[in-house]
Amino acid sequence: MLELYGQKFSSRLLLGTALYPSPAIMADAVEAARNEIVTVSLRREAAGGRTGGKFWSLIQSLGVRVLPNTAGCHSVKEAVTTAQMAREVFATNWIKLEVIGNHDTLQPDVFGLVEAAGILSGDGFEVFPYTTDDLVVAERLLEAGCKLLMPWCAPIGSARGPQNVDALRSLRGHFPDVPLIVDAGIGRPSHAAAVMELGYDAVLLNTAVAKAGDPIAMAGAFAKAIEAGREAFLAGPLEPRDMAVPSTPVIGMAAFS
Amino acid sequence: MKALVKGAGVAGLTLAFELASHGADVTVIEKRHRLAGSASWAAGGMLAPWCERESAEEAVVTLGRLALDWWDSILPGQVVRTGTLVAAPARDTGELDRFARRTAGFATIGEEAVAALEPDLAGRFRRGLFFAEEAHLDPRRALVSLKDRLVGMGVRFEFGYGAVRVPETIDIEADCTGIAAGVPDLRGVRGEMLLLHAPEVSLARPVRLLHPRFPVYVVPRADHLFMVGATMIESNASEPVTARSMMELLGAAYALHPAFGEAEIVEAGVGVRPAFADNLPRVSREGNRISINGLYRHGFLLAPAMARQAADMIFSTQRELAHAPHH
Ligand SMILES: Cc1cc2nc3c(=O)[nH]c(=O)nc-3n(C[C@H](O)[C@H](O)[C@H](O)COP(=O)(O)OP(=O)(O)OC[C@H]3O[C@@H](n4cnc5c(N)ncnc54)[C@H](O)[C@@H]3O)c2cc1C
Numbered sequence: 303m304l305e306l307y308g309q310k311f312s313s314r315l316l317l318g319t320a321l322y323p324s325p326a327i328m329a330d331a332v333e334a335a336r337n338e339i340v341t342v343s344l345r346r347e348a349a350g351g352r353t354g355g356k357f358w359s360l361i362q363s364l365g366v367r368v369l370p371n372t373a374g375c376h377s378v379k380e381a382v383t384t385a386q387m388a389r390e391v392f393a394t395n396w397i398k399l400e401v402i403g404n405h406d407t408l409q410p411d412v413f414g415l416v417e418a419a420g421i422l423s424g425d426g427f428e429v430f431p432y433t434t435d436d437l438v439v440a441e442r443l444l445e446a447g448c449k450l451l452m453p454w455c456a457p458i459g460s461a462r463g464p465q466n467v468d469a470l471r472s473l474r475g476h477f478p479d480v481p482l483i484v485d486a487g488i489g490r491p492s493h494a495a496a497v498m499e500l501g502y503d504a505v506l507l508n509t510a511v512a513k514a515g516d517p518i519a520m521a522g523a524f525a526k527a528i529e530a531g532r533e534a535f536l537a538g539p540l541e542p543r544d545m546a547v548p549s550t551p552v553i554g555m556a557a558f559s
Numbered sequence: 560m561k562a563l564v565k566g567a568g569v570a571g572l573t574l575a576f577e578l579a580s581h582g583a584d585v586t587v588i589e590k591r592h593r594l595a596g597s598a599s600w601a602a603g604g605m606l607a608p609w610c611e612r613e614s615a616e617e618a619v620v621t622l623g624r625l626a627l628d629w630w631d632s633i634l635p636g637q638v639v640r641t642g643t644l645v646a647a648p649a650r651d652t653g654e655l656d657r658f659a660r661r662t663a664g665f666a667t668i669g670e671e672a673v674a675a676l677e678p679d680l681a682g683r684f685r686r687g688l689f690f691a692e693e694a695h696l697d698p699r700r701a702l703v704s705l706k707d708r709l710v711g712m713g714v715r716f717e718f719g720y721g722a723v724r725v726p727e728t729i730d731i732e733a734d735c736t737g738i739a740a741g742v743p744d745l746r747g748v749r750g751e752m753l754l755l756h757a758p759e760v761s762l763a764r765p766v767r768l769l770h771p772r773f774p775v776y777v778v779p780r781a782d783h784l785f786m787v788g789a790t791m792i793e794s795n796a797s798e799p800v801t802a803r804s805m806m807e808l809l810g811a812a813y814a815l816h817p818a819f820g821e822a823e824i825v826e827a828g829v830g831v832r833p834a835f836a837d838n839l840p841r842v843s844r845e846g847n848r849i850s851i852n853g854l855y856r857h858g859f860l861l862a863p864a865m866a867r868q869a870a871d872m873i874f875s876t877q878r879e880l881a882h883a884p885h886h
Contacts, residue, residue, distance in 0.1 A: 323614045324838035325746075356746030357793035360836065374803075459771050509771070515661065 304504055306339075306481055307396070307428040307449055309367070313338045314498070314528050316369065316483065318508025322517055325360050331511055331521035332364050340366050341398055341506065343373040344388045358391070369430060371398035376405070378418045385422050397422060398430040398452070398485075408458040412439045416446050423447025432485050435469035437476060444480065451477070452485035452506065455497055459509050461489025464496055474501045491520075491527030498531025499539055560584065560877065564733045567716070568599040569698070570851045571735035572705045573862040575714050576633065577870035578733075585714045590739070592719045594702050598737055599858050601752055601830025603778045603788050604698035605765050606630065606860055607643050609664035609690050618839060619857060622864035627694050629863035634704050637696045641764040644676060645688040648814055654769035655686060665690045679761055679816060695765050697780050698859060731873055734850035738795060738833040745852060747795030747831040751804040752788035755812065757822035760785070768811050775811030784825065787812045791856075800827040832856060842869045849873060 304311045316339045322328035332340060342361060361368060370388035375381040378401060385397045401418055403411030410433055419429050423446055431443050435453045443451060453473060456462035464470060465487070474482060484497045485506040494505045505528055514520035560583045564571045567589035579585045594600065608623030631638040645665070647655045659667065665688040674681035676689065710716065734740055738747045762779040778786040790804045805827060812819040834855040835841060841853050842865055849872065851865045 323616070324834075324836060326837040329836070355795070356744075360746070513657065 304481070306430075311338045311367075312336075313525070314504040314532060315494075315525055316341060316485075316504060316506040317511060317521065318506070319343075319361060320508055321512035325357065327517050328512070329360065329364055330518045332366060334518045335511075335521040335525040337521070337525075338366050339369055340364065341369045341371050341508070342392065343371050344384055344391060345372075345374040367396075368392050368394060369396050369398050370394065371432075372400045374402070375400060376402050376411075378414045378421070381414070381418045382421050385418075385427060386425075389427070395426060395428050396430065397427050398432060400432045410434060410454075412436065415439070416442045419443050419448050420446035430483070435466055435473060437469075437472060440473060440477065444477070450481040450483065450503075452483045454486040455484045455493070456487025458486040460487055461510060462487055463489055463493030464500075467496075467500070470497065470500055470502070491523045494524055495527040495531035495534070498528055499534045501535050504528075560730045560873075561728060562586070562731045562733065562873075563588065563729045564735055566590075566597075566735035566737060566739075567594055567702075567706065567718075568597040568735060568737050569602070569702065569858040569862045570599075570737065570854060570865065571733070572702060572709065573866035574733055574735055574851060574869055575709050576705065576712075577866040578731075578873070579709060579712045579714050581870060581874055583731075585709075586717065587709070587714060588717045590719075590736075594706060595699075598750075598830035598832055599702060600699060601750060601789075601828045602698040602858055603752070603765070603776060603786050604696045604701065604859055605643070605776070605778060606638065606694040606696065607690065607765065608860060609662055609693060610643050610645065610767060611857065611860065612663070613658055613661045615857070616837070616839060619861065623857065623860040624692075626860050626863045627692075630696055630701065630859070633708065634696070634701055637701055637704065638694050639696065639764070640692075640694040642676075643690040643693040643695075643765050643767060644673070644680075645690070645767045645769065646673070646680070646684040646686075646815075647769040649685070651770055652686060654771060654774075655688065658769055659688055662688075662690075664692055676764070677762055677766070679818075680766070683816070693765075695778055696859065701859070730847060732848050733869065734848065734852070737852065737854075738831045740833070740850065740852050742850070742852060744835055745833055746793070746836075748834050748855065749792040749794040749796055750789040750830050750832055750856075751792075751800045751808065752786055752828050752830070753800075753805065753808050753812075753824060754826035754828070755785045755787060755819060755822040756783060756825050757785055757816075757819055758783045759818040759821060760816050766815060768815050770811065773807045773811065775808060777812055777815055785812070785819075785822070789830075795831055797829050797831050800829055832858075840865050842872065844869075844872055 317337045318341045370392045372381045372384045381401045401411045401414040419431050422429050429448045431448050432452050455464040481503045483504040511517050511521045562578045562583045562585045564575045564587045575585050575587050606627050608620045611619050668687050668689050670685045673684050673687045765778040767776040787808045832855050835853040838855045
């Protein structure tokens with residue numbers, strides 16, 4: 303079971319709710335993935351919580367846990383205010399914290415992120431920080447009160463899959479007991495399987511499903527890949543070698559005939 | 560037959576036309592004092608079923624393609640059949656491939672063909688998709704002309720709540736009030752748009768500029784006016800355009816052509832698109848009440864097909880009633 307801030311989940315896929323052809327297709331994708339947590343952007347999807355009421359009740363009717371996010375925030379102050387509004391609108395202490403440092407690439411501002419994480423944790427929030435794969439930043443986020451980490455594996459929406467496997471491995475190695483969720487950069491189910499095989503606890507996706515030709519089928523495909531990756535990790539995958547190693551003994555066989 | 564149509568947006572006016580041309584005695588009542596201000600008034604006026612297929616179901620193509628001829632026959636000369644150009648900034652050309660995979664009815668064109676279609680965009684895009692069959696119209700001019708045409712056909716209009724006198728004996732009441740209808744599963748999708756006056760820019764057709772986060776289109780109107788749209792926000796709020804949305808829209812227009820930087824902002828408008836969960840429109844009927852709603856992004860594109868469906872429903876039951884044996 304996946305455990306996040308004391309809550310247990312059997313699905314290891316967290317799904318974003320933006321960019322689908324329609325809310326009906328989004329709802330079917332959530333079901334196809336047997337998804338238990340969805341992220342919702344207060345700013346971009348719910349118009350600051352003012353009157354996105356219908357969309358919000360549609361999300362509530364899915365019967366899944368909601369993880370509001372601070373997408374679109376570029377400063378600590380903005381992110382903190384947005385988190386506080388999200389707590390009111392969505393009635394949850396959970397917050398996926400995004401502080402954007404570069405408008406174009408949406409790369410996280412890790413300095414602002416650490417600061418905002420400290421403020422929000424102190425204010426009783428359970429923070430899910432969207433960060434890079436930097437080890438020292440990860441340490442600071444944990445010091446700031448985060449109990450889990452959400453590193454990217456490639457820039458948001460780039461669909462490139464894991465770019466720096468060594469950094470991801472190193473994070474996993476340093477924080478064996480901290481839930482690690484890959485957020486951003488996943489394009490295909492094989493990417494998701496790859497990070498799960500590294501021992502990551504879960505994967506957060508949006509574009510890769512929402513903008514697929516058939517989002518519902520793709521949600522199902524991701525769910526399977528994530529499960530397969532997880533099982534493979536638990537089963538202990540072989541480490542790659544430089545040379546071929548035959549799987550049956552060679553001595554005594556007519557290998558050179 | 561006496562019919563009352565509530566709402567003078569594109570749904571109400573197209574239905575009024577279908578009913579009146581079947582010989583019905585039609586009254587249209589509109590809450591506001593003028594046509595301006597509805598979601599229809601904010602629209603881009605694109606009749607672009609093939610492009611819309613990128614994020615919509617096939618029904619949008621099969622029903623939407625009828626709209627081009629419908630508008631052309633009712634408002635001759637207003638439908639501009641110059642197609643749609645889809646382009647992407649150099650670093651987002653991946654979006655162009657994705658768009659191409661999801662759609663049909665286009666030709667992939669290179670730099671020279673882009674320049675031949677739109678001389679002002681020469682040298683700005685190395686590749687584009689050209690949807691030659693698509694069209695556009697000026698939605699405001701179309702709404703006003705359609706209303707005038709209806710008046711000519713004997714349709715009565717009552718604007719402003721106070722003026723509403725519901726005819727005592729009506730045979731059919733049609734609800735075309737858009738987001739105000741208050742149907743339980745109807746939601747609003749807020750769309751913000753700008754109207755720019757850019758004397759230095761000329762475009763012959765709508766141009767869609769792809770971007771992974773904020774795709775934007777620019778629709779040319781008469782006299783170097785351009786409609787730049789549109790945001791898609793899950794909200795019923797009709798408050799003024801936000802600074803962020805304005806920046807996104809202007810940023811995209813500027814990326815399309817830097818001369819938009821010099822444009823005058825003539826208007827910053829908002830419309831709330833009425834939508835059901837599947838983003839497809841519905842005609843529904845209960846007794847002598849009928850409604851057309853959920854036109855979402857496709858008011859001008861799908862209202863003609865919906866109005867025909869509604870009229871068919873009404874007149875086929877009329878015929879059944881007329882031929883029913885008397886007891
Ligand atoms: C920015 C933007 C761009 C768009 N671009 C396009 C496009 O390019 N192509 C396209 O096909 N579609 C486009 N659309 C979508 C299209 O505008 C909508 O689908 C369409 O306008 C919906 O029409 P409607 O008649 O249902 O609603 P509306 O246009 O909102 O009309 C409803 C009318 O009913 C009136 N009313 C409300 N309550 C009452 C009452 N109780 N009694 C009487 N009257 C009442 C309202 O005042 C209003 O005038 C766009 C939408 C937006 C917002």
